[in-house]
Amino acid sequence: MGMKASPICADNSFPDKGKVKTGLRIALFFAVFPLLLALSLLLGPSGIGIPDMQSPSGSAILSLRFSRLLMGMMTGAALSASGVVFQALLRNPLAEPYVLGVSGGAGLGATLTILAGSGVLATLGLPVVAFVSAVLTLMVVYGIASQGSSGQPSVYSLILSGVIVSSICSSIVMFLVSTASVEGMHNVIWWMLGSLQPVTAGQQLLSAGLILAGLGGIWLLSPQLNALALGREMAHYQGLRADFVIVVGLLFATLLAATAVSLSGMIGFVGLIVPHVMRALFGPDHRKLVPLAALGGGTFLVLCDAVARTLLAPVEIPVGVVTALAGGPFFLIILQRRMKQAWIA
Amino acid sequence: MEQDALIFRNVSAGYKQRRVLNNVSFTVREGEFVSLIGPNGCGKSTLLKTAAALLKPLSGTVELFGRDVLHIRPAVRASLLGVVPQKIDSPMAFTVSQIVMNGRISSMGRWGTPSSVDHDLVERSMIYTDVLALRDRFFTELSGGEQQRVALAMVLAQEPKIIMLDESISHLDINHRQEVLQILMNLNREKRMTILLVSHDLTLSAGISDRFLLMEAGTLVKAGTPAEVLEPELLSRVYSCDLSVQQDPYTGYLQVSGAIDNLRRRRKLERSVHVIAGGGSGIELYRRLLIEGYEVTTGVLNRLDSDAEAARALNIPVVLEQPFSPVCADAMAKAMEMIKSADAVVLSQVPFGSGNLVNLELAEEALKRGKTVLLASGIGERDYTEGKAAVDFAARLKRAGALNWNSIHELMIQLQQP
Numbered sequence: 001m002g003m004k005a006s007p008i009c010a011d012n013s014f015p016d017k018g019k020v021k022t023g024l025r026i027a028l029f030f031a032v033f034p035l036l037l038a039l040s041l042l043l044g045p046s047g048i049g050i051p052d053m054q055s056p057s058g059s060a061i062l063s064l065r066f067s068r069l070l071m072g073m074m075t076g077a078a079l080s081a082s083g084v085v086f087q088a089l090l091r092n093p094l095a096e097p098y099v100l101g102v103s104g105g106a107g108l109g110a111t112l113t114i115l116a117g118s119g120v121l122a123t124l125g126l127p128v129v130a131f132v133s134a135v136l137t138l139m140v141v142y143g144i145a146s147q148g149s150s151g152q153p154s155v156y157s158l159i160l161s162g163v164i165v166s167s168i169c170s171s172i173v174m175f176l177v178s179t180a181s182v183e184g185m186h187n188v189i190w191w192m193l194g195s196l197q198p199v200t201a202g203q204q205l206l207s208a209g210l211i212l213a214g215l216g217g218i219w220l221l222s223p224q225l226n227a228l229a230l231g232r233e234m235a236h237y238q239g240l241r242a243d244f245v246i247v248v249g250l251l252f253a254t255l256l257a258a259t260a261v262s263l264s265g266m267i268g269f270v271g272l273i274v275p276h277v278m279r280a281l282f283g284p285d286h287r288k289l290v291p292l293a294a295l296g297g298g299t300f301l302v303l304c305d306a307v308a309r310t311l312l313a314p315v316e317i318p319v320g321v322v323t324a325l326a327g328g329p330f331f332l333i334i335l336q337r338r339m340k341q342a343w344i345a
Numbered sequence: 346m347e348q349d350a351l352i353f354r355n356v357s358a359g360y361k362q363r364r365v366l367n368n369v370s371f372t373v374r375e376g377e378f379v380s381l382i383g384p385n386g387c388g389k390s391t392l393l394k395t396a397a398a399l400l401k402p403l404s405g406t407v408e409l410f411g412r413d414v415l416h417i418r419p420a421v422r423a424s425l426l427g428v429v430p431q432k433i434d435s436p437m438a439f440t441v442s443q444i445v446m447n448g449r450i451s452s453m454g455r456w457g458t459p460s461s462v463d464h465d466l467v468e469r470s471m472i473y474t475d476v477l478a479l480r481d482r483f484f485t486e487l488s489g490g491e492q493q494r495v496a497l498a499m500v501l502a503q504e505p506k507i508i509m510l511d512e513s514i515s516h517l518d519i520n521h522r523q524e525v526l527q528i529l530m531n532l533n534r535e536k537r538m539t540i541l542l543v544s545h546d547l548t549l550s551a552g553i554s555d556r557f558l559l560m561e562a563g564t565l566v567k568a569g570t571p572a573e574v575l576e577p578e579l580l581s582r583v584y585s586c587d588l589s590v591q592q593d594p595y596t597g598y599l600q601v602s603g604a605i606d607n608l609r610r611r612r613k614l615e616r617s618v619h620v621i622a623g624g625g626s627g628i629e630l631y632r633r634l635l636i637e638g639y640e641v642t643t644g645v646l647n648r649l650d651s652d653a654e655a656a657r658a659l660n661i662p663v664v665l666e667q668p669f670s671p672v673c674a675d676a677m678a679k680a681m682e683m684i685k686s687a688d689a690v691v692l693s694q695v696p697f698g699s700g701n702l703v704n705l706e707l708a709e710e711a712l713k714r715g716k717t718v719l720l721a722s723g724i725g726e727r728d729y730t731e732g733k734a735a736v737d738f739a740a741r742l743k744r745a746g747a748l749n750w751n752s753i754h755e756l757m758i759q760l761q762q763p
Contacts, residue, residue, distance in 0.1 A: 230444070
């Protein structure tokens with residue numbers, strides 16, 4: 001059609017009701033999430049409220065809480081954005097960083113590194129080792145799933161082989177843990193339970209860089225992710241390098257998930273549920289969804305961590321327990337009411 | 346001035362284990378309205394996928410406006426060729442206007458921000474296809490026909506020079522089918538858009554197409570004007586059923602109709618056919634004969650043979666012999682009784698060995714009684730008896746008046762003759 005700019009309907013971008021509502025919701029979100037982050041700074045095992053900034057212990061407490069906030073933001077944003085990408089590329093609401101074995105692979109790599117003992121490799125290299133082992137796992141999963149299909153693996157064979165490889169990885173981790181020294185066992189188990197204990201500054205900086213790179217890459221891909229919602233074939237017809245986008249998207253998502261695992265261990269739930277809730281609240285358009293899911297996932301994890309360290313102080317509950325126990329019912333309610341806005345199946 | 350929009354040069358294509366297209370060559374000129382027809386599974390969709398570079402040809406080349414389609418940049422290819430698939434589905438809750446905006450994805454900037462031109466094109470495409478009122482509805486909530494129109498709007502927003510539709514209009518109600526065809530014809534006439542329509546409605550296609558491409562089992566059997574391709578005999582062979590073609594006395598359009606009218610009036614034929622089969626060679630015969638309304642009997646078959654299982658499942662009277670045993674006299678006698686009451690005997694493409702060779706005596710008996718006997722041709726390739734006894738026997742039967750059959754369609758015609 002030689003349709004040039006002659007407007008049929010001059011007023012074709014007038015805001016309709018649905019868009020206004022989504023806009024309001026986004027504005028509300030941007031107003032609320034800084035407050036929630038500020039709230040998390042008030043919570044801690046030493047008491048609720050702003051610590052006495054005059055005393056050295058008070059400022060130390062605040063700086064500790066602040067670095068846990070950073071840890072939580074990084075991990076939560078990475079897991080949640082990674083989940084968004086896995087769900088979009090696999091076009092499946094069950095997809096998440098764990099399902100393709102990516103987290104399992106990263107976890108195995110990280111376990112090996114932790115058991116190998118302290119050293120440069122164990123601290124600075126943990127994100128790199130986790131990423132490399134996650135990518136290797138992804139390649140194995142992709143390779144297995146491609147067998148017998150002509151070229152591209154189907155979503156079902158990807159998920160199936162992902163689940164298999166993932167459980168193999170966790171079996172190996174179990175085996176390593178059971179044969180490790182008491183100290184190594186302790187380290188790995190605590191790491192696996194997931195915790196936002198601040199890691200070294202060097203590792204934080206490296207992880208922050210990797211996560212920012214991953215988030216930026218995914219945001220750049222977001223128009224393509226929208227097109228891929230109609231499937232690889234339709235995206236191809238619309239002039240996308242569909243296979244290229246899928247592979248690059250999987251790599252970015254893997255980078256994010258692996259970095260999150262190397263930072264904070266195996267924290268479940270965030271990568272699966274936060275993307276769903278964000279999609280239900282703000283719609284499936286990835287140009288908005290990717291940044292919103294990153295912020296939402298980060299904020300959610302920071303809050304959960306604040307609760308985890310405060311509730312039974314001085315005992316600290318593993319944050320993964322809180323994400324599922326506290327977040328589960330809350331998100332279930334949102335999803336019940338707004339699932340139609342996210343997925344229709 | 347008119348250039349070639351799409352050229353297939355000796356293209357074979359398919360999947361790892363299975364070749365679907367076999368040496369297909371044709372040309373579609375710019376501005377043509379072409380219908381691609383053929384039975385289910387003949388390779389029409391594969392042809393479209395190959396044309397759109399989704400499948401790489403195993404051999405041969407596909408050219409789009411003079412350039413090898415594999416060497417055209419994807420974004421450029423999308424501006425030349427749009428495909429409306431049989432069905433699209435979006436698992437996520439995108440609205441109709443978000444879906445249609447996907448058609449602009451290759452033309453939009455890096456950040457995927459639509460310009461006012463993009464908005465206008467999307468809007469106009471939605472108006473054309475009558476989906477503007479649905480713009481804020483969720484795509485997945487729509488009916489199949491509405492989804493098809495949204496898919497068409499999306500591809501129109503892509504502004505391609507060729508549109509290929511893969512049975513995309515089959516889900517539409519009669520009003521919207523006419524409308525969509527009208528849109529396609531207008532685009533074709535006014536914008537010189539080239540249309541390749543995969544269609545099962547031959548009559549409808551005959552009215553609107555410049556040319557037909559007829560496919561059968563992965564090959565192109567005929568290309569030409571509707572009148573050239575819509576030959577009753579050719580169509581009947583390709584679709585393996587009885588089809589007739591009439592010209593509408595008022596409009597001059599060709600109308601293709603099947604034998605369904607006769608079916609409705611058909612009563613039981615009161616004619617019985619005995620099938621000599623084995624090893625699965627009888628199943629399709631049983632099916633077709635029963636559909637046509639014949640009484641069917643069969644035998645002698647060995648128990649556990651797949652034909653024996655099929656006969657039991659279809660309630661066909663059957664004479665059975667023990668598994669893996671030669672046919673004995675007792676069973677032969679029962680089968681002879683069946684022959685007496687049959688009007689015709691059909692021999693399937695069953696392989697012959699020493700065990701079942703005696704089944705041919707049933708055919709001989711039928712001939713003696715003056716009944717029609719039809720033998721599947723090519724018995725030589727299936728004769729595993731010593732000294733080619735079955736071939737000799739068949740030759741003897743033919744001298745006594747037995748006829749050959751090649752295809753089931755042909756067999757059905759032969760059976761109808763008194």
